[in-house]
Amino acid sequence: MGLIFPTEGSIYMDGKAIYPGSPALSNLGSFVEGPGFLPHLSGRENLSLYWRSIGRDGEKYLNEVVAITKLGTALDKKVRSYSQGMRQRLAIAQAMLGMPDLLVLDEPTNGLDPQQIVEMRDVLRDYASTGRTVIISSHLLAEVQQTCSHVVLMHRGQLIAFGPMKKILTRNRKSNTLEEIFLELIGDDLVIGKEKK
Amino acid sequence: MSYSPAKTLPYSVELYRQLKRKRTFFACAFVLSLPILVAIAVKFGPSGNSGGPTRLGSGTTDLIGLATIGAANFTTTMLYFSTPFLLVTVIALFNGDTVASEASWSTLRYLLASPVPRTRLLVQKMKVSLTLSAVAVLLVPLSAWIVGTIAFGTKPLQTPLGATFNNSVALSRIGIMTGYLAISLLFVAGLAFYLSVRTDAPLGAVGVAVGISILLNILDAITALGKIRDWLPVHYAFSWFDALTTTIDWSIMIRGASYCAISGIILFALAINRFAHKDITS
Numbered sequence: 124m125g126l127i128f129p130t131e132g133s134i135y136m137d138g139k140a141i142y143p144g145s146p147a148l149s150n151l152g153s154f155v156e157g158p159g160f161l162p163h164l165s166g167r168e169n170l171s172l173y174w175r176s177i178g179r180d181g182e183k184y185l186n187e188v189v190a191i192t193k194l195g196t197a198l199d200k201k202v203r204s205y206s207q208g209m210r211q212r213l214a215i216a217q218a219m220l221g222m223p224d225l226l227v228l229d230e231p232t233n234g235l236d237p238q239q240i241v242e243m244r245d246v247l248r249d250y251a252s253t254g255r256t257v258i259i260s261s262h263l264l265a266e267v268q269q270t271c272s273h274v275v276l277m278h279r280g281q282l283i284a285f286g287p288m289k290k291i292l293t294r295n296r297k298s299n300t301l302e303e304i305f306l307e308l309i310g311d312d313l314v315i316g317k318e319k320k
Numbered sequence: 321m322s323y324s325p326a327k328t329l330p331y332s333v334e335l336y337r338q339l340k341r342k343r344t345f346f347a348c349a350f351v352l353s354l355p356i357l358v359a360i361a362v363k364f365g366p367s368g369n370s371g372g373p374t375r376l377g378s379g380t381t382d383l384i385g386l387a388t389i390g391a392a393n394f395t396t397t398m399l400y401f402s403t404p405f406l407l408v409t410v411i412a413l414f415n416g417d418t419v420a421s422e423a424s425w426s427t428l429r430y431l432l433a434s435p436v437p438r439t440r441l442l443v444q445k446m447k448v449s450l451t452l453s454a455v456a457v458l459l460v461p462l463s464a465w466i467v468g469t470i471a472f473g474t475k476p477l478q479t480p481l482g483a484t485f486n487n488s489v490a491l492s493r494i495g496i497m498t499g500y501l502a503i504s505l506l507f508v509a510g511l512a513f514y515l516s517v518r519t520d521a522p523l524g525a526v527g528v529a530v531g532i533s534i535l536l537n538i539l540d541a542i543t544a545l546g547k548i549r550d551w552l553p554v555h556y557a558f559s560w561f562d563a564l565t566t567t568i569d570w571s572i573m574i575r576g577a578s579y580c581a582i583s584g585i586i587l588f589a590l591a592i593n594r595f596a597h598k599d600i601t602s
Contacts, residue, residue: 149323159429161425
């Protein structure tokens with residue numbers, strides 16, 4: 124993501140190296156560790172200033188993105204006055220500005236109510252159905268099971284399983300939810316793991 | 321979709337982001353209000369003087385005592401008032417708050433991930449914070465001259481040393497003093513900017529920069545330190561007094577200005593270097 128220098132290893136996206144400030148990051152939208160906005164400006168101003176700050180050309184898909192926020196008239200109110208769910212949706216909309224090929228979202232459903240979680244699931248599926256990739260990292264395995272096509276299970280920094288969701292779910296085990304499979308895989312080990320699409 | 325690093329965080333965008341903050345507005349209002357408050361205090365406050373024009377101070381050989389002679393004298397006195405604390409605070413605010421506040425809003429990581437190259441982000445922020453600082457410094461003589469003209473009229477500048485300058489000479493001298501003052505504040509600006517990169521607490525960066533400046537002023541006041549004081553950037557804060565002599569003695573002003581500018585530039589460079597290798601985790 125260009126924020127932290129790795130202790131070892133490297134990341135490539137479309138064959139281009141990813142490092143802090145690498146131009147390849149311009150084809151990536153992100154939502155990490157909660158939203159970040161200028162509290163003294165409106166949601167709309169935040170989106171428009173963000174777009175003007177990131178040096179990308181082309182269609183920004185502002186209307187599509189604004190529709191995702193479901194903020195309505197609140198879009199012109201200061202972000203300071205937003206609830207956590209509103210900021211969350213605005214942040215995911217911001218990540219989608221310009222429709223980058225890759226979207227990386229960390230716990231995108233945090234702070235959303237059940238109805239918004241269902242809507243977010245559809246939004247993410249729609250985004251992926253355009254041929255773009257959405258990577259979600261989440262502790263909510265039931266949510267991941269319902270949203271994602273592929274999954275990577277990690278526990279204490281170690282890879283424990285990966286592959287298409289269907290394959291993982293049907294791999295001759297007594298468990299049939301992602302949650303149970305994960306618990307089965309880690310055995311008696313304390314559950315502090317994280318899991319990805 | 322194409323991407324060009326040179327188009328990230330344009331100056332106008334960053335300026336707008338900062339100008340829309342209440343903090344910027346209040347800081348400028350604060351600077352603007354100083355001459356107005358002083359003029360009102362002098363004009364309408366209870367005066368200890370019996371007869372004659374109300375004076376700000378009792379002396380006739382110091383800047384404060386001469387303040388109410390006319391706009392030029394009033395302006396010079398306001399520069400004197402704002403040098404040690406007012407402008408230091410405002411400039412520490414503009415430069416110390418700029419990066420740390422982005423970190424505290426979490427906007428910093430989204431800008432860097434977008435990606436705005438790190439050095440580019442700092443340079444753009446530095447340009448804007450220095451612009452705002454320059455405006456704050458300019459506001460002091462501008463508002464003081466206007467307020468002084470309204471309150472006391474435009475009379476020739478009378479210096480504590482007994483020299484008198486007509487208004488055009490006085491204006492050029494005030495220009496020199498203001499320019500010197502702006503350069504001498506580069507140390508505080510650089511210090512606050514460096515601290516802004518080091519911390520995620522905006523007011524921490526501002527506070528520590530002001531604190532260090534106060535500490536250095538105290539050290540500067542200890543005469544026992546002798547020659548060591550010549551190495552303190554704050555030692556030269558008031559060197560613009562030298563522009564009040566009939567023939568300007570530039571030597572100390574040049575020394576002070578280069579010293580403050582160099583230390584400021586070093587601190588800005590340290591900030592850029594530090595930021596280039598920093599893990600952004602907030």
